[in-house]
Amino acid sequence: ARLAYSAEQISVPVCSSLQVPALQLHVSKTAMRASQKDFESALSQVKLLKDPGNEVKLKLYALYKQATEGPCNTPKPGVFDLINKAKWDAWNALGSLPKETARQNYVDLVSGLSSSSDSSSQVKPEADRKQPGYETLVVTSEDSITKIMMNRPAKKNAMTTQMYNEIMLALKAASKDDSAITVLTGNGDYYSSGNDLSNFTDIPPEGIEEKAKSGAILLRDFVDCFIDFPKPLIAVVNGPAVGISVTILGLFDTVYASNRATFHTPFSHLGQSPEGCSSYTFPKIMGPAKAAEMLIFGKKLTAAEACAQGLVTEVFPDSTFQKEVWTRLKAYSKLPPNAMRISKQVIRNREKEKLHAINAEESRVLQERWLSDECTNAVMNFLTRKAKL
Numbered sequence: 001a002r003l004a005y006s007a008e009q010i011s012v013p014v015c016s017s018l019q020v021p022a023l024q025l026h027v028s029k030t031a032m033r034a035s036q037k038d039f040e041s042a043l044s045q046v047k048l049l050k051d052p053g054n055e056v057k058l059k060l061y062a063l064y065k066q067a068t069e070g071p072c073n074t075p076k077p078g079v080f081d082l083i084n085k086a087k088w089d090a091w092n093a094l095g096s097l098p099k100e101t102a103r104q105n106y107v108d109l110v111s112g113l114s115s116s117s118d119s120s121s122q123v124k125p126e127a128d129r130k131q132p133g134y135e136t137l138v139v140t141s142e143d144s145i146t147k148i149m150m151n152r153p154a155k156k157n158a159m160t161t162q163m164y165n166e167i168m169l170a171l172k173a174a175s176k177d178d179s180a181i182t183v184l185t186g187n188g189d190y191y192s193s194g195n196d197l198s199n200f201t202d203i204p205p206e207g208i209e210e211k212a213k214s215g216a217i218l219l220r221d222f223v224d225c226f227i228d229f230p231k232p233l234i235a236v237v238n239g240p241a242v243g244i245s246v247t248i249l250g251l252f253d254t255v256y257a258s259n260r261a262t263f264h265t266p267f268s269h270l271g272q273s274p275e276g277c278s279s280y281t282f283p284k285i286m287g288p289a290k291a292a293e294m295l296i297f298g299k300k301l302t303a304a305e306a307c308a309q310g311l312v313t314e315v316f317p318d319s320t321f322q323k324e325v326w327t328r329l330k331a332y333s334k335l336p337p338n339a340m341r342i343s344k345q346v347i348r349n350r351e352k353e354k355l356h357a358i359n360a361e362e363s364r365v366l367q368e369r370w371l372s373d374e375c376t377n378a379v380m381n382f383l384t385r386k387a388k389l
Ligand SMILES: CCCCCC/C=C/C(=O)SCCNC(=O)CCNC(=O)[C@H](O)C(C)(C)COP(=O)(O)OP(=O)(O)OC[C@H]1O[C@@H](n2cnc3c(N)ncnc32)[C@H](O)[C@@H]1OP(=O)(O)O
Pocket: 079, 154, 155, 156, 158, 159, 164, 193, 194, 195, 196, 197, 198, 199, 215, 216, 218, 219, 242, 243, 244, 245, 266, 267, 270, 272, 275, 382, 387, 388, 389
C-alpha cells in the first residue's frame, strides 16, 4: 500500500539527515508567481509519495531551493560534512536556472513520481532490494532489470580500484542472474568523473612501473567485461560523464542521457591516451574527424551533440529523465530475454575478437603513458588543486 510519510520518515539510513525542505509548508513569497498553485499542490503531494530515494530527494531539494531562493550563494560545506555537501552540490549544479523554471521542474518531477508510484504500489523499499557486498555501488534487481549504480556522489562517482573491481563483480553476477537487461548509472549530479586520479598515488613498494603494470591489467580486465557482457547493457547517463565512463559507452547497446549530461574525454590534457576500445568504436560510431576532436583534442560534447553523433541513443529533459527512462526500460525488460540475448550476440559477436585485441593494445600504450612526465604533472596538478577540467 502507498505510504503516507512525514518529513522525518522521508530520510533514509544512507543519508539520515537529508530532509526535503519542500516538505515544510512554508513557501517564500518569491515562489508565488505563475505556477503557484501547481507548486503548492506539488509540495503537498510529495508528502504522500513512497520514499523516492536519496538521488531524487536531492533533486527535489535543489529545485525547491532554486525555486524559492534562486541560485546557490551559500558557502560550500566542508569535506567531511557529506550530507550538506551533497545538498549544496545538487543546488549549486542548477547554476542560474530561473526560479520559474525550477518551480516548473519541481512540479514535473513530483507529477512523474506520483504517476510511477501509482503504477507500482507494491514496490519494496530500495534497502530491501539492495544486493549486499558492495561499498562503492548500489546494485538492485527488480522488474527483470539489474541496476548497477555508481555510488560515490560526493566524489562525482570517480572510479577507484575498488569500484572497478566491484563493477566487474556486479557485471559477472548480472550476466548469470535472471534479469533480462542490465543498467549502469550514477548516483547524484554526475554520471561519473572517470578514473579516480588518486588511484595514481597509491604506489606499491615495487615502484611506479609495477603500479602502471597492475593498472593496465585492471583496465584490460575491466573493459573485457563490457566486451563480453551477454545481455542488453544500457547506460542511464544522469549527468556529466568524463574519461573512461564515456569511452566504454561505445560498448553499450543503448545510451540514454539527461539533457544535463556532457561527454568529455580529456586524455591529451591528462597526458594519457584513449581506452575502453574508443580508439576503434568512436571513429566507427561518429566518423574519424569527430572522434579525433573528442579523443585527441578533448572536445566536450553536450548530450544533444553526442546524440547527433550517434554515441547517445536518446536525450530526455532532466526533469522527467528518470521517469521516462525507467518506464521505457520496464517495457523492454518484458521482451523475451533469450531473443534479446541472441540478437545482441548476432550484432556484437563478430567484433569481439577485434575488440579484445584493441583493448589489450590501448592498455599497453596507457601503461607507458602513465609513466610519462606529461601524465604525472597533470595528475599532480589536479591533486594539488592547481587544475580542473
Ligand atoms: C585501472 C585504471 C584505469 C584507468 C583508465 C584511464 C581512465 C582515464 C580517465 O577516466 S581520464 C578522466 C579522469 N578524470 C578527471 O580528470 C576529472 C577530474 N575532476 C575534475 O576535473 C572535477 O572534479 C570535475 C570537473 C569532474 C567536477 O568539478 P566540480 O563540480 O567543481 O566538483 P569538485 O572538483 O569539487 O569535485 C567534488 C569532489 O570530487 C573529487 N573528484 C572529482 N573527480 C575526481 C576524480 N576523477 N578523481 C579524484 N577525485 C575526484 C574532487 O576532488 C572533490 O573532492 P573533495 O570534495 O575536494 O574532497
